[in-house]
Amino acid sequence: MSDAETPxxxxxxxxxxxxxxxxxxxxxxxxxxALYWGFLQEPETPPPATTQTPVTPEVEIEVEKIVAAPAQxxxxxxxxxxxxxxxxxxxxxxxxxxxxxxxxxxxxxxSINAGQLGEQFIMRPNGLxxxxxxxxxxxxxxxxxxxxxxxxxSKAFPFSxxxxxxxxxxxxxxxxxxxxxxxxxxxxxxxxxxxxxxxVAIEEAWDALGYTDTGFEDAVLSTLGAxxxxxxxxxxxxxxxxESNWIYEDEALESLSALQKQIMRMGPENADKIQAKAxxxxxxxxxxxx
Numbered sequence: 001m002s003d004a005e006t007p008x009x010x011x012x013x014x015x016x017x018x019x020x021x022x023x024x025x026x027x028x029x030x031x032x033x034a035l036y037w038g039f040l041q042e043p044e045t046p047p048p049a050t051t052q053t054p055v056t057p058e059v060e061i062e063v064e065k066i067v068a069a070p071a072q073x074x075x076x077x078x079x080x081x082x083x084x085x086x087x088x089x090x091x092x093x094x095x096x097x098x099x100x101x102x103x104x105x106x107x108x109x110x111s112i113n114a115g116q117l118g119e120q121f122i123m124r125p126n127g128l129x130x131x132x133x134x135x136x137x138x139x140x141x142x143x144x145x146x147x148x149x150x151x152x153x154s155k156a157f158p159f160s161x162x163x164x165x166x167x168x169x170x171x172x173x174x175x176x177x178x179x180x181x182x183x184x185x186x187x188x189x190x191x192x193x194x195x196x197x198x199x200v201a202i203e204e205a206w207d208a209l210g211y212t213d214t215g216f217e218d219a220v221l222s223t224l225g226a227x228x229x230x231x232x233x234x235x236x237x238x239x240x241x242x243e244s245n246w247i248y249e250d251e252a253l254e255s256l257s258a259l260q261k262q263i264m265r266m267g268p269e270n271a272d273k274i275q276a277k278a279x280x281x282x283x284x285x286x287x288x289x290x
Contacts, residue, residue: 095200101128108194113187117179120149128198132205132216138223141257150179157265159239159246166239166246173267180270183277188284217285223259224282228275230260233268 096104105127109118121127130147137144145152158169195202206216214222231253238249248254253261263271 096198098128098201098204101198101201102126104198108197111187112190112194113185115182115185117149117182128201129205129208132202132209135216135219135223136209138259139219139226141226141259143258143262166241167236168239168265170235170267172265173270176266176270180266180273184273186277186281188277188280191281192284192288221282221285224278224285226257226259227263227278228282230263230271230275231256233264233266233271235268 102122102125105122109122112118114121121131124130134144134147137147153175155175158172160167160169202216206219234253237253239246240249241247248261253264256264263274266274
């Protein structure tokens, strides 16, 4: 085969070198163009990166409805309570001694409404001791004239003599009207109050008498009981002479105590007044003990 004849598809000799050079120049031109273009253009600011927010799946949440409470009326400002007043503690005074009793009697005797009888009683000292001694005599049935604030009548008791019998003259009853009225007017509640006030001193005076079998209040109740049991005055009761004294012919009447016979000599009306006061005073004492 001659040099003029070349197989088909086979580049001619020397053509490979030319192709390589051509490609090299083309690449150089492209590189130069790229560099040139890069120096002439401002670099583009890249768009801000976008962060894709993940989509949260919708969840249905049940929300509890809160119902507002009804508006309360505005409270008034609290007013501080006033402190309760302190109640003073009552301190009982010490009991009255026997030595102090005369002064107390002088201040309080008028409260029992004993009138002139009470005034005469407190004019002398040691009134409480005398009062206790009077009760002691009366409970034994005696009439202690020397201790009583009243004296004996200056005139003898009148008698009535009809030639057949001697009896009491009703005129003689009148001499006791004032005493009976005074006793009837005594204030029983005030008397008990005075007794309570002086109870310690009274017991002291009673103890001085030396009794151990009975107390002063028992002596008072016994005396009042004897007065209440006094028989009604019998104006027709006969009297007989016994030496210098007149006594009851009826032994049952004469055997009564001196206290009871003295009440009978005061007459029916005066005796009723005294017995009524004795009943009132004794009842008040008994009621207080219940």
